[in-house]
Amino acid sequence: MAQYTSASTALAVIRLRNPPVNALSLPVLQALEDGLKRADADPSVKAIMICGENGKFSAGADIQGFSLPKTRGISLGHFVSLIERCEKPVVAAIEGVALGGGLEVALGCHYRVAHVKARMGLPEVTIGLLPGGEGTQRLPRLIGVPAALDIITTGRHIPATEALKLGLVDEVVEENTIEAAIRLANKVIGQPLEPRRLSLRPVPKLPNMEAFLSEALVKLKKQARRYLAPELCFQAVRAATELPFADGVRKERELFNVLLTSGQAQALQYAFFAERAVQKWTTPHGSSWQNASPQPIHKAAVIGLGTMGRGIVTSLVKASIPVVALEQNLEYLNTGRKAVMLLLEREAMKMEQGAQTLDFHNPARLQFTVDFDALRDVDLVIEAVFENMPLKKEIFQKLSRICKPAAFLCTNTSALNIDEIASATSRPQQVVGTHFFSPAHIMRLLEIIYGHHTSPTAIATAVQLGKVLKKVGVVVGNCFGFAGNRMMFPYVEQAVFLLEEGSRPEAVDQVLEDFGFKIGPFRMSDLAGLDVAWRSRKGRGLAGDSVPPGTPARQRHGRRYSPLPDLLCENGRFGQKTGKGWYQYEKAGGRTAKPDPWLHNVLTQYRDTHHIKTRFIDQEEILERCLFSLINEGFDILAEGIASGPEHLDVIYIHGYGWPKHRGGPMFYASTVGLPRVLAKLQRYSEAHPDVPALRPSTFLKKLVAVGNPPLKEWMSYLSRPSNKL
Ligand SMILES: CC(C)(COP(=O)(O)OP(=O)(O)OC[C@H]1O[C@@H](n2cnc3c(N)ncnc32)[C@H](O)[C@@H]1OP(=O)(O)O)[C@@H](O)C(=O)NCCC(=O)NCCSC(=O)CC(=O)CCCCCCCCCCCCC(=O)O
Numbered sequence: 001m002a003q004y005t006s007a008s009t010a011l012a013v014i015r016l017r018n019p020p021v022n023a024l025s026l027p028v029l030q031a032l033e034d035g036l037k038r039a040d041a042d043p044s045v046k047a048i049m050i051c052g053e054n055g056k057f058s059a060g061a062d063i064q065g066f067s068l069p070k071t072r073g074i075s076l077g078h079f080v081s082l083i084e085r086c087e088k089p090v091v092a093a094i095e096g097v098a099l100g101g102g103l104e105v106a107l108g109c110h111y112r113v114a115h116v117k118a119r120m121g122l123p124e125v126t127i128g129l130l131p132g133g134e135g136t137q138r139l140p141r142l143i144g145v146p147a148a149l150d151i152i153t154t155g156r157h158i159p160a161t162e163a164l165k166l167g168l169v170d171e172v173v174e175e176n177t178i179e180a181a182i183r184l185a186n187k188v189i190g191q192p193l194e195p196r197r198l199s200l201r202p203v204p205k206l207p208n209m210e211a212f213l214s215e216a217l218v219k220l221k222k223q224a225r226r227y228l229a230p231e232l233c234f235q236a237v238r239a240a241t242e243l244p245f246a247d248g249v250r251k252e253r254e255l256f257n258v259l260l261t262s263g264q265a266q267a268l269q270y271a272f273f274a275e276r277a278v279q280k281w282t283t284p285h286g287s288s289w290q291n292a293s294p295q296p297i298h299k300a301a302v303i304g305l306g307t308m309g310r311g312i313v314t315s316l317v318k319a320s321i322p323v324v325a326l327e328q329n330l331e332y333l334n335t336g337r338k339a340v341m342l343l344l345e346r347e348a349m350k351m352e353q354g355a356q357t358l359d360f361h362n363p364a365r366l367q368f369t370v371d372f373d374a375l376r377d378v379d380l381v382i383e384a385v386f387e388n389m390p391l392k393k394e395i396f397q398k399l400s401r402i403c404k405p406a407a408f409l410c411t412n413t414s415a416l417n418i419d420e421i422a423s424a425t426s427r428p429q430q431v432v433g434t435h436f437f438s439p440a441h442i443m444r445l446l447e448i449i450y451g452h453h454t455s456p457t458a459i460a461t462a463v464q465l466g467k468v469l470k471k472v473g474v475v476v477g478n479c480f481g482f483a484g485n486r487m488m489f490p491y492v493e494q495a496v497f498l499l500e501e502g503s504r505p506e507a508v509d510q511v512l513e514d515f516g517f518k519i520g521p522f523r524m525s526d527l528a529g530l531d532v533a534w535r536s537r538k539g540r541g542l543a544g545d546s547v548p549p550g551t552p553a554r555q556r557h558g559r560r561y562s563p564l565p566d567l568l569c570e571n572g573r574f575g576q577k578t579g580k581g582w583y584q585y586e587k588a589g590g591r592t593a594k595p596d597p598w599l600h601n602v603l604t605q606y607r608d609t610h611h612i613k614t615r616f617i618d619q620e621e622i623l624e625r626c627l628f629s630l631i632n633e634g635f636d637i638l639a640e641g642i643a644s645g646p647e648h649l650d651v652i653y654i655h656g657y658g659w660p661k662h663r664g665g666p667m668f669y670a671s672t673v674g675l676p677r678v679l680a681k682l683q684r685y686s687e688a689h690p691d692v693p694a695l696r697p698s699t700f701l702k703k704l705v706a707v708g709n710p711p712l713k714e715w716m717s718y719l720s721r722p723s724n725k726l
Pocket residue numbers: 020021023024025026027059060061062063064065066068071074075076097099100101102123124127129130131132133273276277
C-alpha cells in the first residue's frame with residue numbers, strides 16, 4: 001500500500017501503491033505514517049522522498065471509501081501535518097497526477113518536483129466536496145489567494161508548467177522525476193525546514209482582499225445555481241485569509257463535514273463512477289468492450305456542413321484526424337467552409353492560450369468538396385444532412401458504392417431508424433449511429449447507436465472515436481429518439497401541455513432552471529429552432545397537410561396532442577434564429593429572451609377556442625410532470641434493453657441535456673425522491689390526464705416499487721431477461 005525503501009543510506013523512499021491511481025485508502029495512509037515514523041527513527045536517514053507507483057503520484061482520497069462509516073472522523077490533514085512536521089526534509093516526486101488528497105500530501109512535503117507532463121489540482125469541488133486535507137489553508141499560503149481560489153473552486157487540473165509559474169512546485173523536469181527529486185533531497189539536507197512548512201507561512205496579502213473576495217463570491221453564486229460546493233470552498237479559502245492556520249483548519253473540517261453528508265456530494269460521486277461505468281459497454285447480444293476491438297481511423301469525412309456538421313468537422317480537426325468535408329453544392333459548401341473556419345479559428349485561439357497549436361489550413365488535414373469521389377479512401381464517414389429518411393437512404397446507398405469496403409458509415413440522425421438507414425447499404429454491419437449534441441465541438445455527449453446488424457467492431461470503433469474526440473460515449477440500442485431524445489419528448493410535451501392548462505413559458509422555464517437546468521424547455525426549444533421538430537412532426541403525419549381531414553386539433557392517434565408549437569411555426573416563429581419563438585428576442589439571432597405579450601394573448605385565445613379552463617399551476621406540478629414523465633420513459637427504455645443501466649441514462653442527461661450534475665441524472669434523482677413517490681405522483685397525474693400515455697406509470701417502475709424500492713445499482717437485476725427490441 002506504501003512501500004518503504006531506501007535510495008541510498010541517507011534517503012528513505014515512500015512509494016504510494018494502490019493501483020490504478022494510488023488512491024489514498026486507509027491502508028495507504030497508515031503505511032505512509034509508518035514509513036514516516038520509520039524514517040524519522042532511523043538516524044542514518046537524512047531525507048525522505050514520497051512518490052507514487054507506476055508513474056502516478058496519487059489521484060487523492062479513495063472516492064469509493066467516502067461513504068463508509070469507518071472513514072468518518074478520519075482526517076487526511078493528520079497525515080499531511082505529520083509529513084510537514086517531519087524533522088528531515090521531505091520531497092514529493094510528482095509524476096502523472098497529484099489530485100485532491102494527493103496534492104494535499106504533496107503540499108505537506110517541504111519540496112515538490114514535478115514531471116513536465118504531470119497534472120495537479122484540487123478537484124474535490126467536482127465531486128461535491130472541498131479539499132479536506134488542509135489544502136484550503138496551505139494552498140493560499142503557497143500561491144496566494146486568487147490562484148488558490150481559482151484552483152479550489154473550479155477543480156481544474158493544472159499542467160506542471162503552470163504549476164511552476166504559480167510557485168506550486170519547485171522544479172519541473174523533462175526526464176526522470178525520481179532522480180531529480182533525489183538530487184534535490186540530497187541538496188537540501190541540513191537546510192532549515194521552518195520556511196518550507198506552509199502552515200507557518202502567512203497568506204500573502206492583497207491590497208484589496210475584501211473587494212476581491214466579495215467580487216469572487218458574487219461571480220461564484222451566479223454560476224453555482226444551487227450547487228453548494230463552490231461556495232463552501234470559497235468560505236474555506238476566506239477562512240485562510242482571516243484566521244490562524246489551526247482555526248482555518250477547523251473551519252475547513254466543519255465545512256467539509258457539511259458537504260460530505262450532502263445529497264449533492266453523493267450525486268456527484270455517483271456521476272463520477274457512472275461516467276466510467278458507461279465506458280464498459282455491452283449489448284444484449286453479448287458483444288462488449290471486452291470482446292470487440294476498434295479499427296484505427298486515419299481519415300474521416302463529414303457530409304453536410306450545417307449546424308451539426310460544422311461542429312463535427314471542428315471536433316475531428318482538433319483531434320488531428322484528417323477530414324473531408326462535403327456539401328450538396330458550391331453555395332452550401334462556401335457557407336459551410338466559412339462557418340467551419342470561424343469555429344476553428346476560435347478553437348485555435350483558445351488552444352494558443354494553453355500553448356497548443358491547431359493546424360487546419362493544410363488541405364491534407366481539411367479538404368472541402370462537393371464530390372463524393374473524394375470519400376473513396378476515408379476510414380469513416382459521418383453523415384449530418386437534413387433529418388429526412390429518403391435523403392439519408394440516398395446518401396448511404398451512394399456511400400456504400402463509393403467508400404472502401406472497410407469504411408464505417410455513421411449517421412448523426414437525432415431519432416431516425418438506424419436499421420432502415422443501414423438497409424440502403426450493402427454493409428449494414430458497418431453502419432452505426434453517432435449522435436452528437438449541439439454545439440458538436442463543445443458538448444461532451446456522443447450517443448452511439450447500434451442497429452440490428454451493427455458489428456461489435458463498428459460499435460468499438462465509434463466508442464474509440466468518441467474517446468479521441470474527448471467525448472463521453474454512451475452505447476444504446478435503436479428506437480425512435482434513441483435514449484436521450486426519447487426521454488426528452490415527454491418532458492417537452494408536458495411543458496407544452498402545462499401552457500395549454502394555464503402556465504406560461506417563463507414560469508415553466510423558471511421552475512426547471514431553479515432545479516438546476518442551464519435553460520428550461522422553452523428557452524432550449526428557441527435555441528435549437530422550433531422548425532426542426534416541426535419538420536419531423538410533419539414527416540410523421542402529426543402536423544401540416546399530411547394530417548387526415550377531420551382529425552381533432554388536440555388529438556393524434558387517440559392521444560392528446562398540442563398544436564401550439566405548430567401554430568408558432570406557422571407564424572414564422574422558429575425561435576432565436578427568427579427573433580421570435582416562445583419568447584421574443586432583440587433581433588433575429590438575438591440571445592436575450594423576453595416574455596412576449598403576443599404569445600400570452602395567443603395562449604388566452606387558444607384556451608378560449610378549445611374551451612380549456614385556465615387554472616393556476618404550482619411549481620411542484622410543473623417540476624413533477626416534466627421530470628417524472630421523462631423518468632418514466634427512462635424506465636421503459638431500461639425494460640426494453642435500449643440502455644444497459646440507469647447510469648447510462650444519467651450520463652446522457654448530464655452531458656447532453658444540461659441536467660444539473662449535482663442531482664446525479666434523472667434516474668439517480670428518481671432514486672433519491674423514492675420510487676414509490678414517483679409512482680404515486682405519476683398515477684395521480686395519469687388519472688387526471690388519461691389521454692397522455694407518457695404519464696402512465698411504466699411497468700418496470702411499478703415492479704421496482706412492488707419489490708420494495710431497491711437501490712439503483714440493483715434495478716437491472718429485477719429485469720428477468722434483458723431483452724432488446726432488435
Ligand atoms: C486520476 C484521473 C485523472 C485518471 O483518469 P483516467 O486515466 O482517465 O482513468 P479513470 O478511468 O478516470 O480512472 C481509472 C480508475 O481509477 C478509479 N479512480 C480514479 N480516481 C479515484 C479515486 N480518487 N478514488 C477511487 N477510485 C478512483 C476510476 O474509477 C477508474 O476505476 P475503474 O472505473 O474501475 O476503471 C481520474 O480518475 C480522476 O480525475 N480521478 C478523480 C480525482 C479526484 O477527484 N480526486 C479527489 C478525491 S477527494 C480527495 O482526495 C481529498 C479530500 O479532501 C478528501 C478528504 C477525505 C478524508 C477522508 C480520509 C481518507 C480515507 C480514505 C477512505 C478509504 C476507505 C478504505 O480504506 O476503504
